[in-house]
Amino acid sequence: MSATVQSVIESGSTGVVIDVECHLSNGLPSIIIVGLANKAVDEAKERLRGAFTNAELKLPKKRITVNLAPADIPKDSTSFDLAIATAILIAGSQTSQALGDNTLMIGELALNGSVRPVRGIIGKLLAGRELGFDIFYIPYGNARQALLVPNITIIPVQNIRDIYLHLNNTVSLKSIATNNGTTGRAKSSPGDSNSSDFKYVVGQHRAKRALEIAAAGSHNVLLNGPPGTGKSMLAKALPTILPALSPEEMLEVTHLHSLASKQYDVIIHSRPFRSPHHSASDISIIGGGQYPRPGEISLAHRGILFLDELPEFGRATIEALRQPLEDKIISVARARDSLIFPAHFILVATANPCPCGYYGTSHECSCMPHQITNYQRKLSGPIIDRIDMYVDVDEVVHAKLLTSDDQESSAEIADRVVLARARQTERFQTTTKTNSDMTNQDIKKIGLLSSEAQELLNQAASRLQISARHYMKSIKVARTIADLESSEFITSAHMAEALQYRKRTVTF
Numbered sequence: 001m002s003a004t005v006q007s008v009i010e011s012g013s014t015g016v017v018i019d020v021e022c023h024l025s026n027g028l029p030s031i032i033i034v035g036l037a038n039k040a041v042d043e044a045k046e047r048l049r050g051a052f053t054n055a056e057l058k059l060p061k062k063r064i065t066v067n068l069a070p071a072d073i074p075k076d077s078t079s080f081d082l083a084i085a086t087a088i089l090i091a092g093s094q095t096s097q098a099l100g101d102n103t104l105m106i107g108e109l110a111l112n113g114s115v116r117p118v119r120g121i122i123g124k125l126l127a128g129r130e131l132g133f134d135i136f137y138i139p140y141g142n143a144r145q146a147l148l149v150p151n152i153t154i155i156p157v158q159n160i161r162d163i164y165l166h167l168n169n170t171v172s173l174k175s176i177a178t179n180n181g182t183t184g185r186a187k188s189s190p191g192d193s194n195s196s197d198f199k200y201v202v203g204q205h206r207a208k209r210a211l212e213i214a215a216a217g218s219h220n221v222l223l224n225g226p227p228g229t230g231k232s233m234l235a236k237a238l239p240t241i242l243p244a245l246s247p248e249e250m251l252e253v254t255h256l257h258s259l260a261s262k263q264y265d266v267i268i269h270s271r272p273f274r275s276p277h278h279s280a281s282d283i284s285i286i287g288g289g290q291y292p293r294p295g296e297i298s299l300a301h302r303g304i305l306f307l308d309e310l311p312e313f314g315r316a317t318i319e320a321l322r323q324p325l326e327d328k329i330i331s332v333a334r335a336r337d338s339l340i341f342p343a344h345f346i347l348v349a350t351a352n353p354c355p356c357g358y359y360g361t362s363h364e365c366s367c368m369p370h371q372i373t374n375y376q377r378k379l380s381g382p383i384i385d386r387i388d389m390y391v392d393v394d395e396v397v398h399a400k401l402l403t404s405d406d407q408e409s410s411a412e413i414a415d416r417v418v419l420a421r422a423r424q425t426e427r428f429q430t431t432t433k434t435n436s437d438m439t440n441q442d443i444k445k446i447g448l449l450s451s452e453a454q455e456l457l458n459q460a461a462s463r464l465q466i467s468a469r470h471y472m473k474s475i476k477v478a479r480t481i482a483d484l485e486s487s488e489f490i491t492s493a494h495m496a497e498a499l500q501y502r503k504r505t506v507t508f
Contacts, residue, residue: 001023001091001093002023002024002091003022003091004022005020005022005083005084005086005087005090005099005105006018006019006020006083006103006104006105006133007020007079007083007104007105007106008104008106008127008133009073009124010120010123010126014127015127015128016073016127017104017128017133018069018070018073019068019069020067020068020080020083021066021067022064022066022084022087022088022090022091023065023091024060024062024063024065024091024092025063025065026062026063027063028063029060029061029063030063030064031045031048031049031064032063032064032065032066033045033066033068033084034066034067034071035066035067035069036068036071036073036075038074038075038076040076040077040078041068041075041076041078041080044078044080044084044109047109047110047111050111050112051081051085051110051111051112052085054111054112054113055112055113055160055161055164056161057089057160057161057164058092058094059088060088060091066084066087074337076291077118078108078118079106079107079118079124081107081108081109082105082106082107082109082139082157083104083106085109085160085163086099086105086137086163094164094168095164095167095168096167096168096169097167097169098167099167100135102132102134103133103135103136103137104128104136104137105137106118106124106136106139106142107137107138107139107157108139113159113160114158114159114160115139115158115159115160116139116141117141117142117264117265119258119259119264120255120259121142121258121264122145122146122149122251122254122255122258125138125146125154126149126255129149129151129152134151134153135155135175136152136153136154137163137173138154138155138156138157139156139157139264140156140157140158141264142265143156144265144266144267145254145255145258145265145266145267147176147178147181148178148181148250148251148254148267149181149251150179150180151179151180152177152178153176153177153178154176154178155175155176156174157173180247181251196233196237196239196240196410197410198237198240198241198408198410199407199410200237200407201230201233201234201237201407202230202407203394204229204393204394206391207230207231207234207391207393208234208408208413210389211237211238211241211348212241212413212417213389213477213481213501214389215238215241215413216417216420216421216435216480217434217435217476217480217483218344218346218434218435218436218437219346219388219435219436219477220346220347220348220388221346221347221348221349221387221388221389222310222349222351222387222390223235223351223393224350224351224353224390224391224392225353225392225393226352226358226395228396229393229394229395229396230396231308231393232308234393235308235348235350237410238273238346239273239304240414241410241414241417242271242303242414242417243414243418243421244270244271245268245270245302246431248431248432249431249432250267253268253302253303254266254267254268256298256299256301256342257272257299259294260293260294271302272299272300272301272302272303272304272345273304273306274299274300274304275307275308276307278308278309278314280296280317282314282316282317282320284296285297286317286330286332287330287341288332288334289334290334292332292334292337292339294341295330297320297321297324297330297341297343297345298330298341298342298343301342301344302344303346304345304346304347304348305345305347305348307347307349308349308350309350309352310349310350310351310379311351311352311375311379315378318378318380318383319380319383321383321386322386324343324344324345325347325383325387326386328342328343328344329341329344330343344437347387351379352375353376354367354372354375354376355371355375359372361395362395384503385467385469386469388473388477388501389477389501390501390503391501417484419486420480420483421434423483423486424483435476435477435480435483436476438476440472443472443475443479447475447490448482448488448490449475449489449490449495450490452491452492453478453489453490453492453494453495456492456496456499457471457474457475460474460499464502466502470502474495474498474499474502475490475498477501478490478495479494481497481498482494
């Protein structure tokens with residue numbers, strides 16, 4: 001007597017269908033699980049015994065052999081429990097019908113027979129869908145997130161006995177077609193209670209303008225200035241002018257956050273704002289671990305990664321930003337596994353001009369020239385070249401701090417950002433691509449530089465010794481400035497403003 005039920009294991013953006021094969025034979029009653037399973041999977045034997053007993057189901061008094069095929073792929077997930085239990089029921093002839101060929105089962109069993117939610121349900125569903133499956137039995141606790149995945153049918157399960165009754169046509173489980181994906185409403189979501197607003201930031205018009213451009217085109221920004229000038233406040237206000245997540249982006253972000261946490265029923269509606277401390281470990285920021293999981297770089301996907309006092313971070317962490325800033329992904333390679341996580345974020349970093357923070361300001365600087373040089377050399381040339389915009393944040397006049405100066409609100413700025421993003425959506429025919437994602441071929445085809453703008457850029461590149469990478473980044477920033485002004489072509493004025501956000505050379 002044997003039966004096969006299929007499940008799935010996902011690794012990054014790919015997946016493998018796992019055949020859960022169950023064979024019953026004569027011998028001492030026992031459960032044996034083979035197929036390169038780790039301890040968490042092997043412990044399913046005890047969960048199965050408790051679940052069958054408490055769900056009032058009969059566990060066959062035979063030698064039960066469960067094989068997880070392909071046997072050469074490591075299995076480290078408890079999500080096979082439901083498939084194993086169903087295979088035992090079918091092999092023991094306790095059901096009147098089997099499952100269809102296009103069906104996958106995912107879920108962890110509790111000792112009382114209930115089906116617990118599992119980590120990373122969205123990735124498993126996406127992987128299964130890519131492999132041609134469209135019907136998924138999943139834990140009831142994962143249903144909220146599963147509704148985000150379009151064009152599949154999910155069947156939420158609360159207890160293993162529900163499967164028994166369903167396969168015997170006694171009580172049918174409710175199936176839900178997701179169609180184009182249902183976003184629903186989250187119980188909680190980061191950023192929903194963000195009280196920051198640009199109208200609360202006094203002055204700093206140039207920095208606000210730079211962040212508006214950054215939000216409109218997803219450009220990376222470094223805010224440089226002395227302590228207490230509002231750099232952190234400006235960065236924390238940036239989420240208030242970003243457009244809402246599209247359904248596709250919401251799916252990506254929710255999946256990444258479910259991999260890194262136990263929030264199996266929360267849908268992320270707001271763009272993430274991640275702000276790790278400079279003392280955080282490299283793994284917590286980059287990602288990885290014994291069983292690789294996304295770090296802060298990936299958890300900021302489609303949102304903002306805020307690194308306050310960037311030079312204070314470890315060199316390994318800073319240099320790890322090279323790949324995500326260029327390719328929008330992060331590769332996490334470990335001895336046990338190697339994964340690729342998405343990391344498409346807006347980097348907002350801050351830095352002081354020197355260790356004491358007051359070089360070039362009205363305050364007296366206590367640093368020696370070599371200290372200033374060494375401090376600024378903490379950021380390598382390749383990292384500097386990958387940041388689109390550098391903005392000097394000026395000191396604030398104390399007399400203006402308590403005045404009711406008319407400051408533009410975030411809502412007003414957000415309206416312009418949304419319009420600029422709409423122009424980019426029309427240009428690229430997708431909501432997930434912005435000007436910062438343009439390739440060199442895109443720039444040549446749809447950059448639309450006027451001859452005056454191109455001449456100005458060429459002169460600046462020659463005189464200021466701008467690298468080829470920063471040459472193209474200047475065009476991307478200028479393209480965003482043109483979009484904010486609803487201009488089809490990049491004019492010399494747009495290019496002149498874009499060039500103002502280049503890295504300045506420190507002089508003593």
